[in-house]
Amino acid sequence: MDGMDDVSYAIETHGLVKRFGKTTALAGVDLTARTGSVLGLLGPNGAGKTTAVRILATLLRPDAGSATVCGYDVLRDAHQVRQLTGLTGQYASVDEGLSGTNNLIMVGRLLGLSRAHSRARAAELLMRFELTDAAGRPAKTYSGGMRRRLDLAASLVGSPRVLYLDEPTTGLDPHSRNEVWGMIRALVADGTTVLLTTQYLDEADQLAHDIVVIDHGAVIATGTPDELKASAGRQVLEVIPADRADLSTVVELLEALTGTAPAIAVESGQVSVQVEGGRSLPGIVRAFDDRSIELAEFALRRASLDEVFLALTGHRAEQETQAEAGKGGTDAPARELDRSAR
């Protein structure tokens, strides 16, 4: 199977199954990532995201199912797959005892680059990731964000065609997160295919062309961010009456016209209700006009991915993250099942 250049899907899996003892991490997962696009793999901690990435990176063998990368089978052609892919884990897997430069030179040499070429590539990547000033220092002196950037740089030494980014921004501050996002966009513009796992819905929304939502090892939804938001169907109408006294009338009117009970934000006086498309809007506007109710806000917005996720799974995507942040361990997220079970 060598016709890799005309493969339109850089990543393709069919029915991936992986069990760890009694736990089923993946229960038959199908994924496809179009060449040159970003596939967002979205799900809470323990959903099976990391397991899927580790199988695609040839670090784990699936119990059933198949996976190909650029047409190469991850089991049969593992060595070829490794030549085409780069991996950045959710915890930085750089060698803390080595300097930034030496970390990258080591990877270059392991990829078969000459000494001079490895050195040049290391300098180039350190510059691009704004690590030149820290290049000579051992990586253990780096901040979390710097380490993550070095890890990302290490996965790019070989200019991989397919890049796996396993929660690349977990534990990063907003500034570093924006930087990582910018780098991902630049890579995709250069033609790299990216598989991005994340539990942040806005991250998937910002970066991914296609999204696969998984929970408990199974795919529960697929589509573009827009499709997913549309499939949760309804849009949300937000209304704020100019006069607080009209609040109860507004609520009654909206309930009567849409058939669903509106939610009320007491502090702002905002009333929000789900509506089916835009067709009901003229009627609603007319009803307010008939009663001379003046409105301070009248806005229609799509459901957020957060609301989509809630609708699909019955729980919020980020609850585990918040629990972790509460423990103060944001920089070392709990590793997913498959690591502790090895």
Place this chain on the structure above:
Amino acid sequence: MTTAAVPATGRALARRPSPATALANSFTLAWRSVLKIKTNPEDLFGLWFQPIMYLVLFTYVFGGAIAGGTHQYLQFSLPGVLVLSVVFATLGTGMMLSQDISTGVFDRFRALPIVRWAPLAGAILGDLVRYVISILVTLGFGYVLGFRIQTNVVAATAGCLLLVAFAFAMCWLSAMLGVIAKTAQGVQWWGFLFMFPLVFGSNILTSTSSMPGWLQAFVKVNPVTYLTEAERALLIGGPAAIAVERSLLWALGIFAVFAPLAVAAYRRRT
């Protein structure tokens, strides 16, 4: 949203790593492990100060009591300190492997198109440098304290090579522990559990004649005893042939048992 073709990489994909690649991978990872000696203060401390500490302690604490004088005792104990330092230095192999596995550095290696056993080979190759450092520090500081080689350069060099060969065998035990143990501390504990009786249930510190019969029986088959005897013979003089032969046989035996075990454990883990 573009689905433009990815630019061709311009390199044909290899089906499997060639022998030349395997060798290059191993040397790259050996280079890395040598670099780490410089940057890891604990490691440096262990390598440099352990032999110095043993020499000073043994010479001045036991010297007068056991041999009736520090100089005579130094001549007697230094070959033992060489053995002891090198044997303990082999623990470094396992500790590094264990650390690499637990920090995720191993995953980075395994996701690269390198030969599967290169990280193991690299760690062990790199550690040969550590053994040489340990030997040179012991001999150098011993010289300062008054130790003199009484044989010749050839015999002394042979003594050093024998030490490295023995350490090379022992480090497979350490590598096995490194792959099995959950933490680097675990490696240290298990390592000491194996190595303490070997190192101290021997003729390193004293002659064996005052020991009870059961202990003498152990000391007589202990590889460390043969190695120490061989080192004494090669550095100070005396019949070396039997001790050297038995040390090498032991090294071969340890290698034959633990290298396959370490490789098997490594394969299971990776």
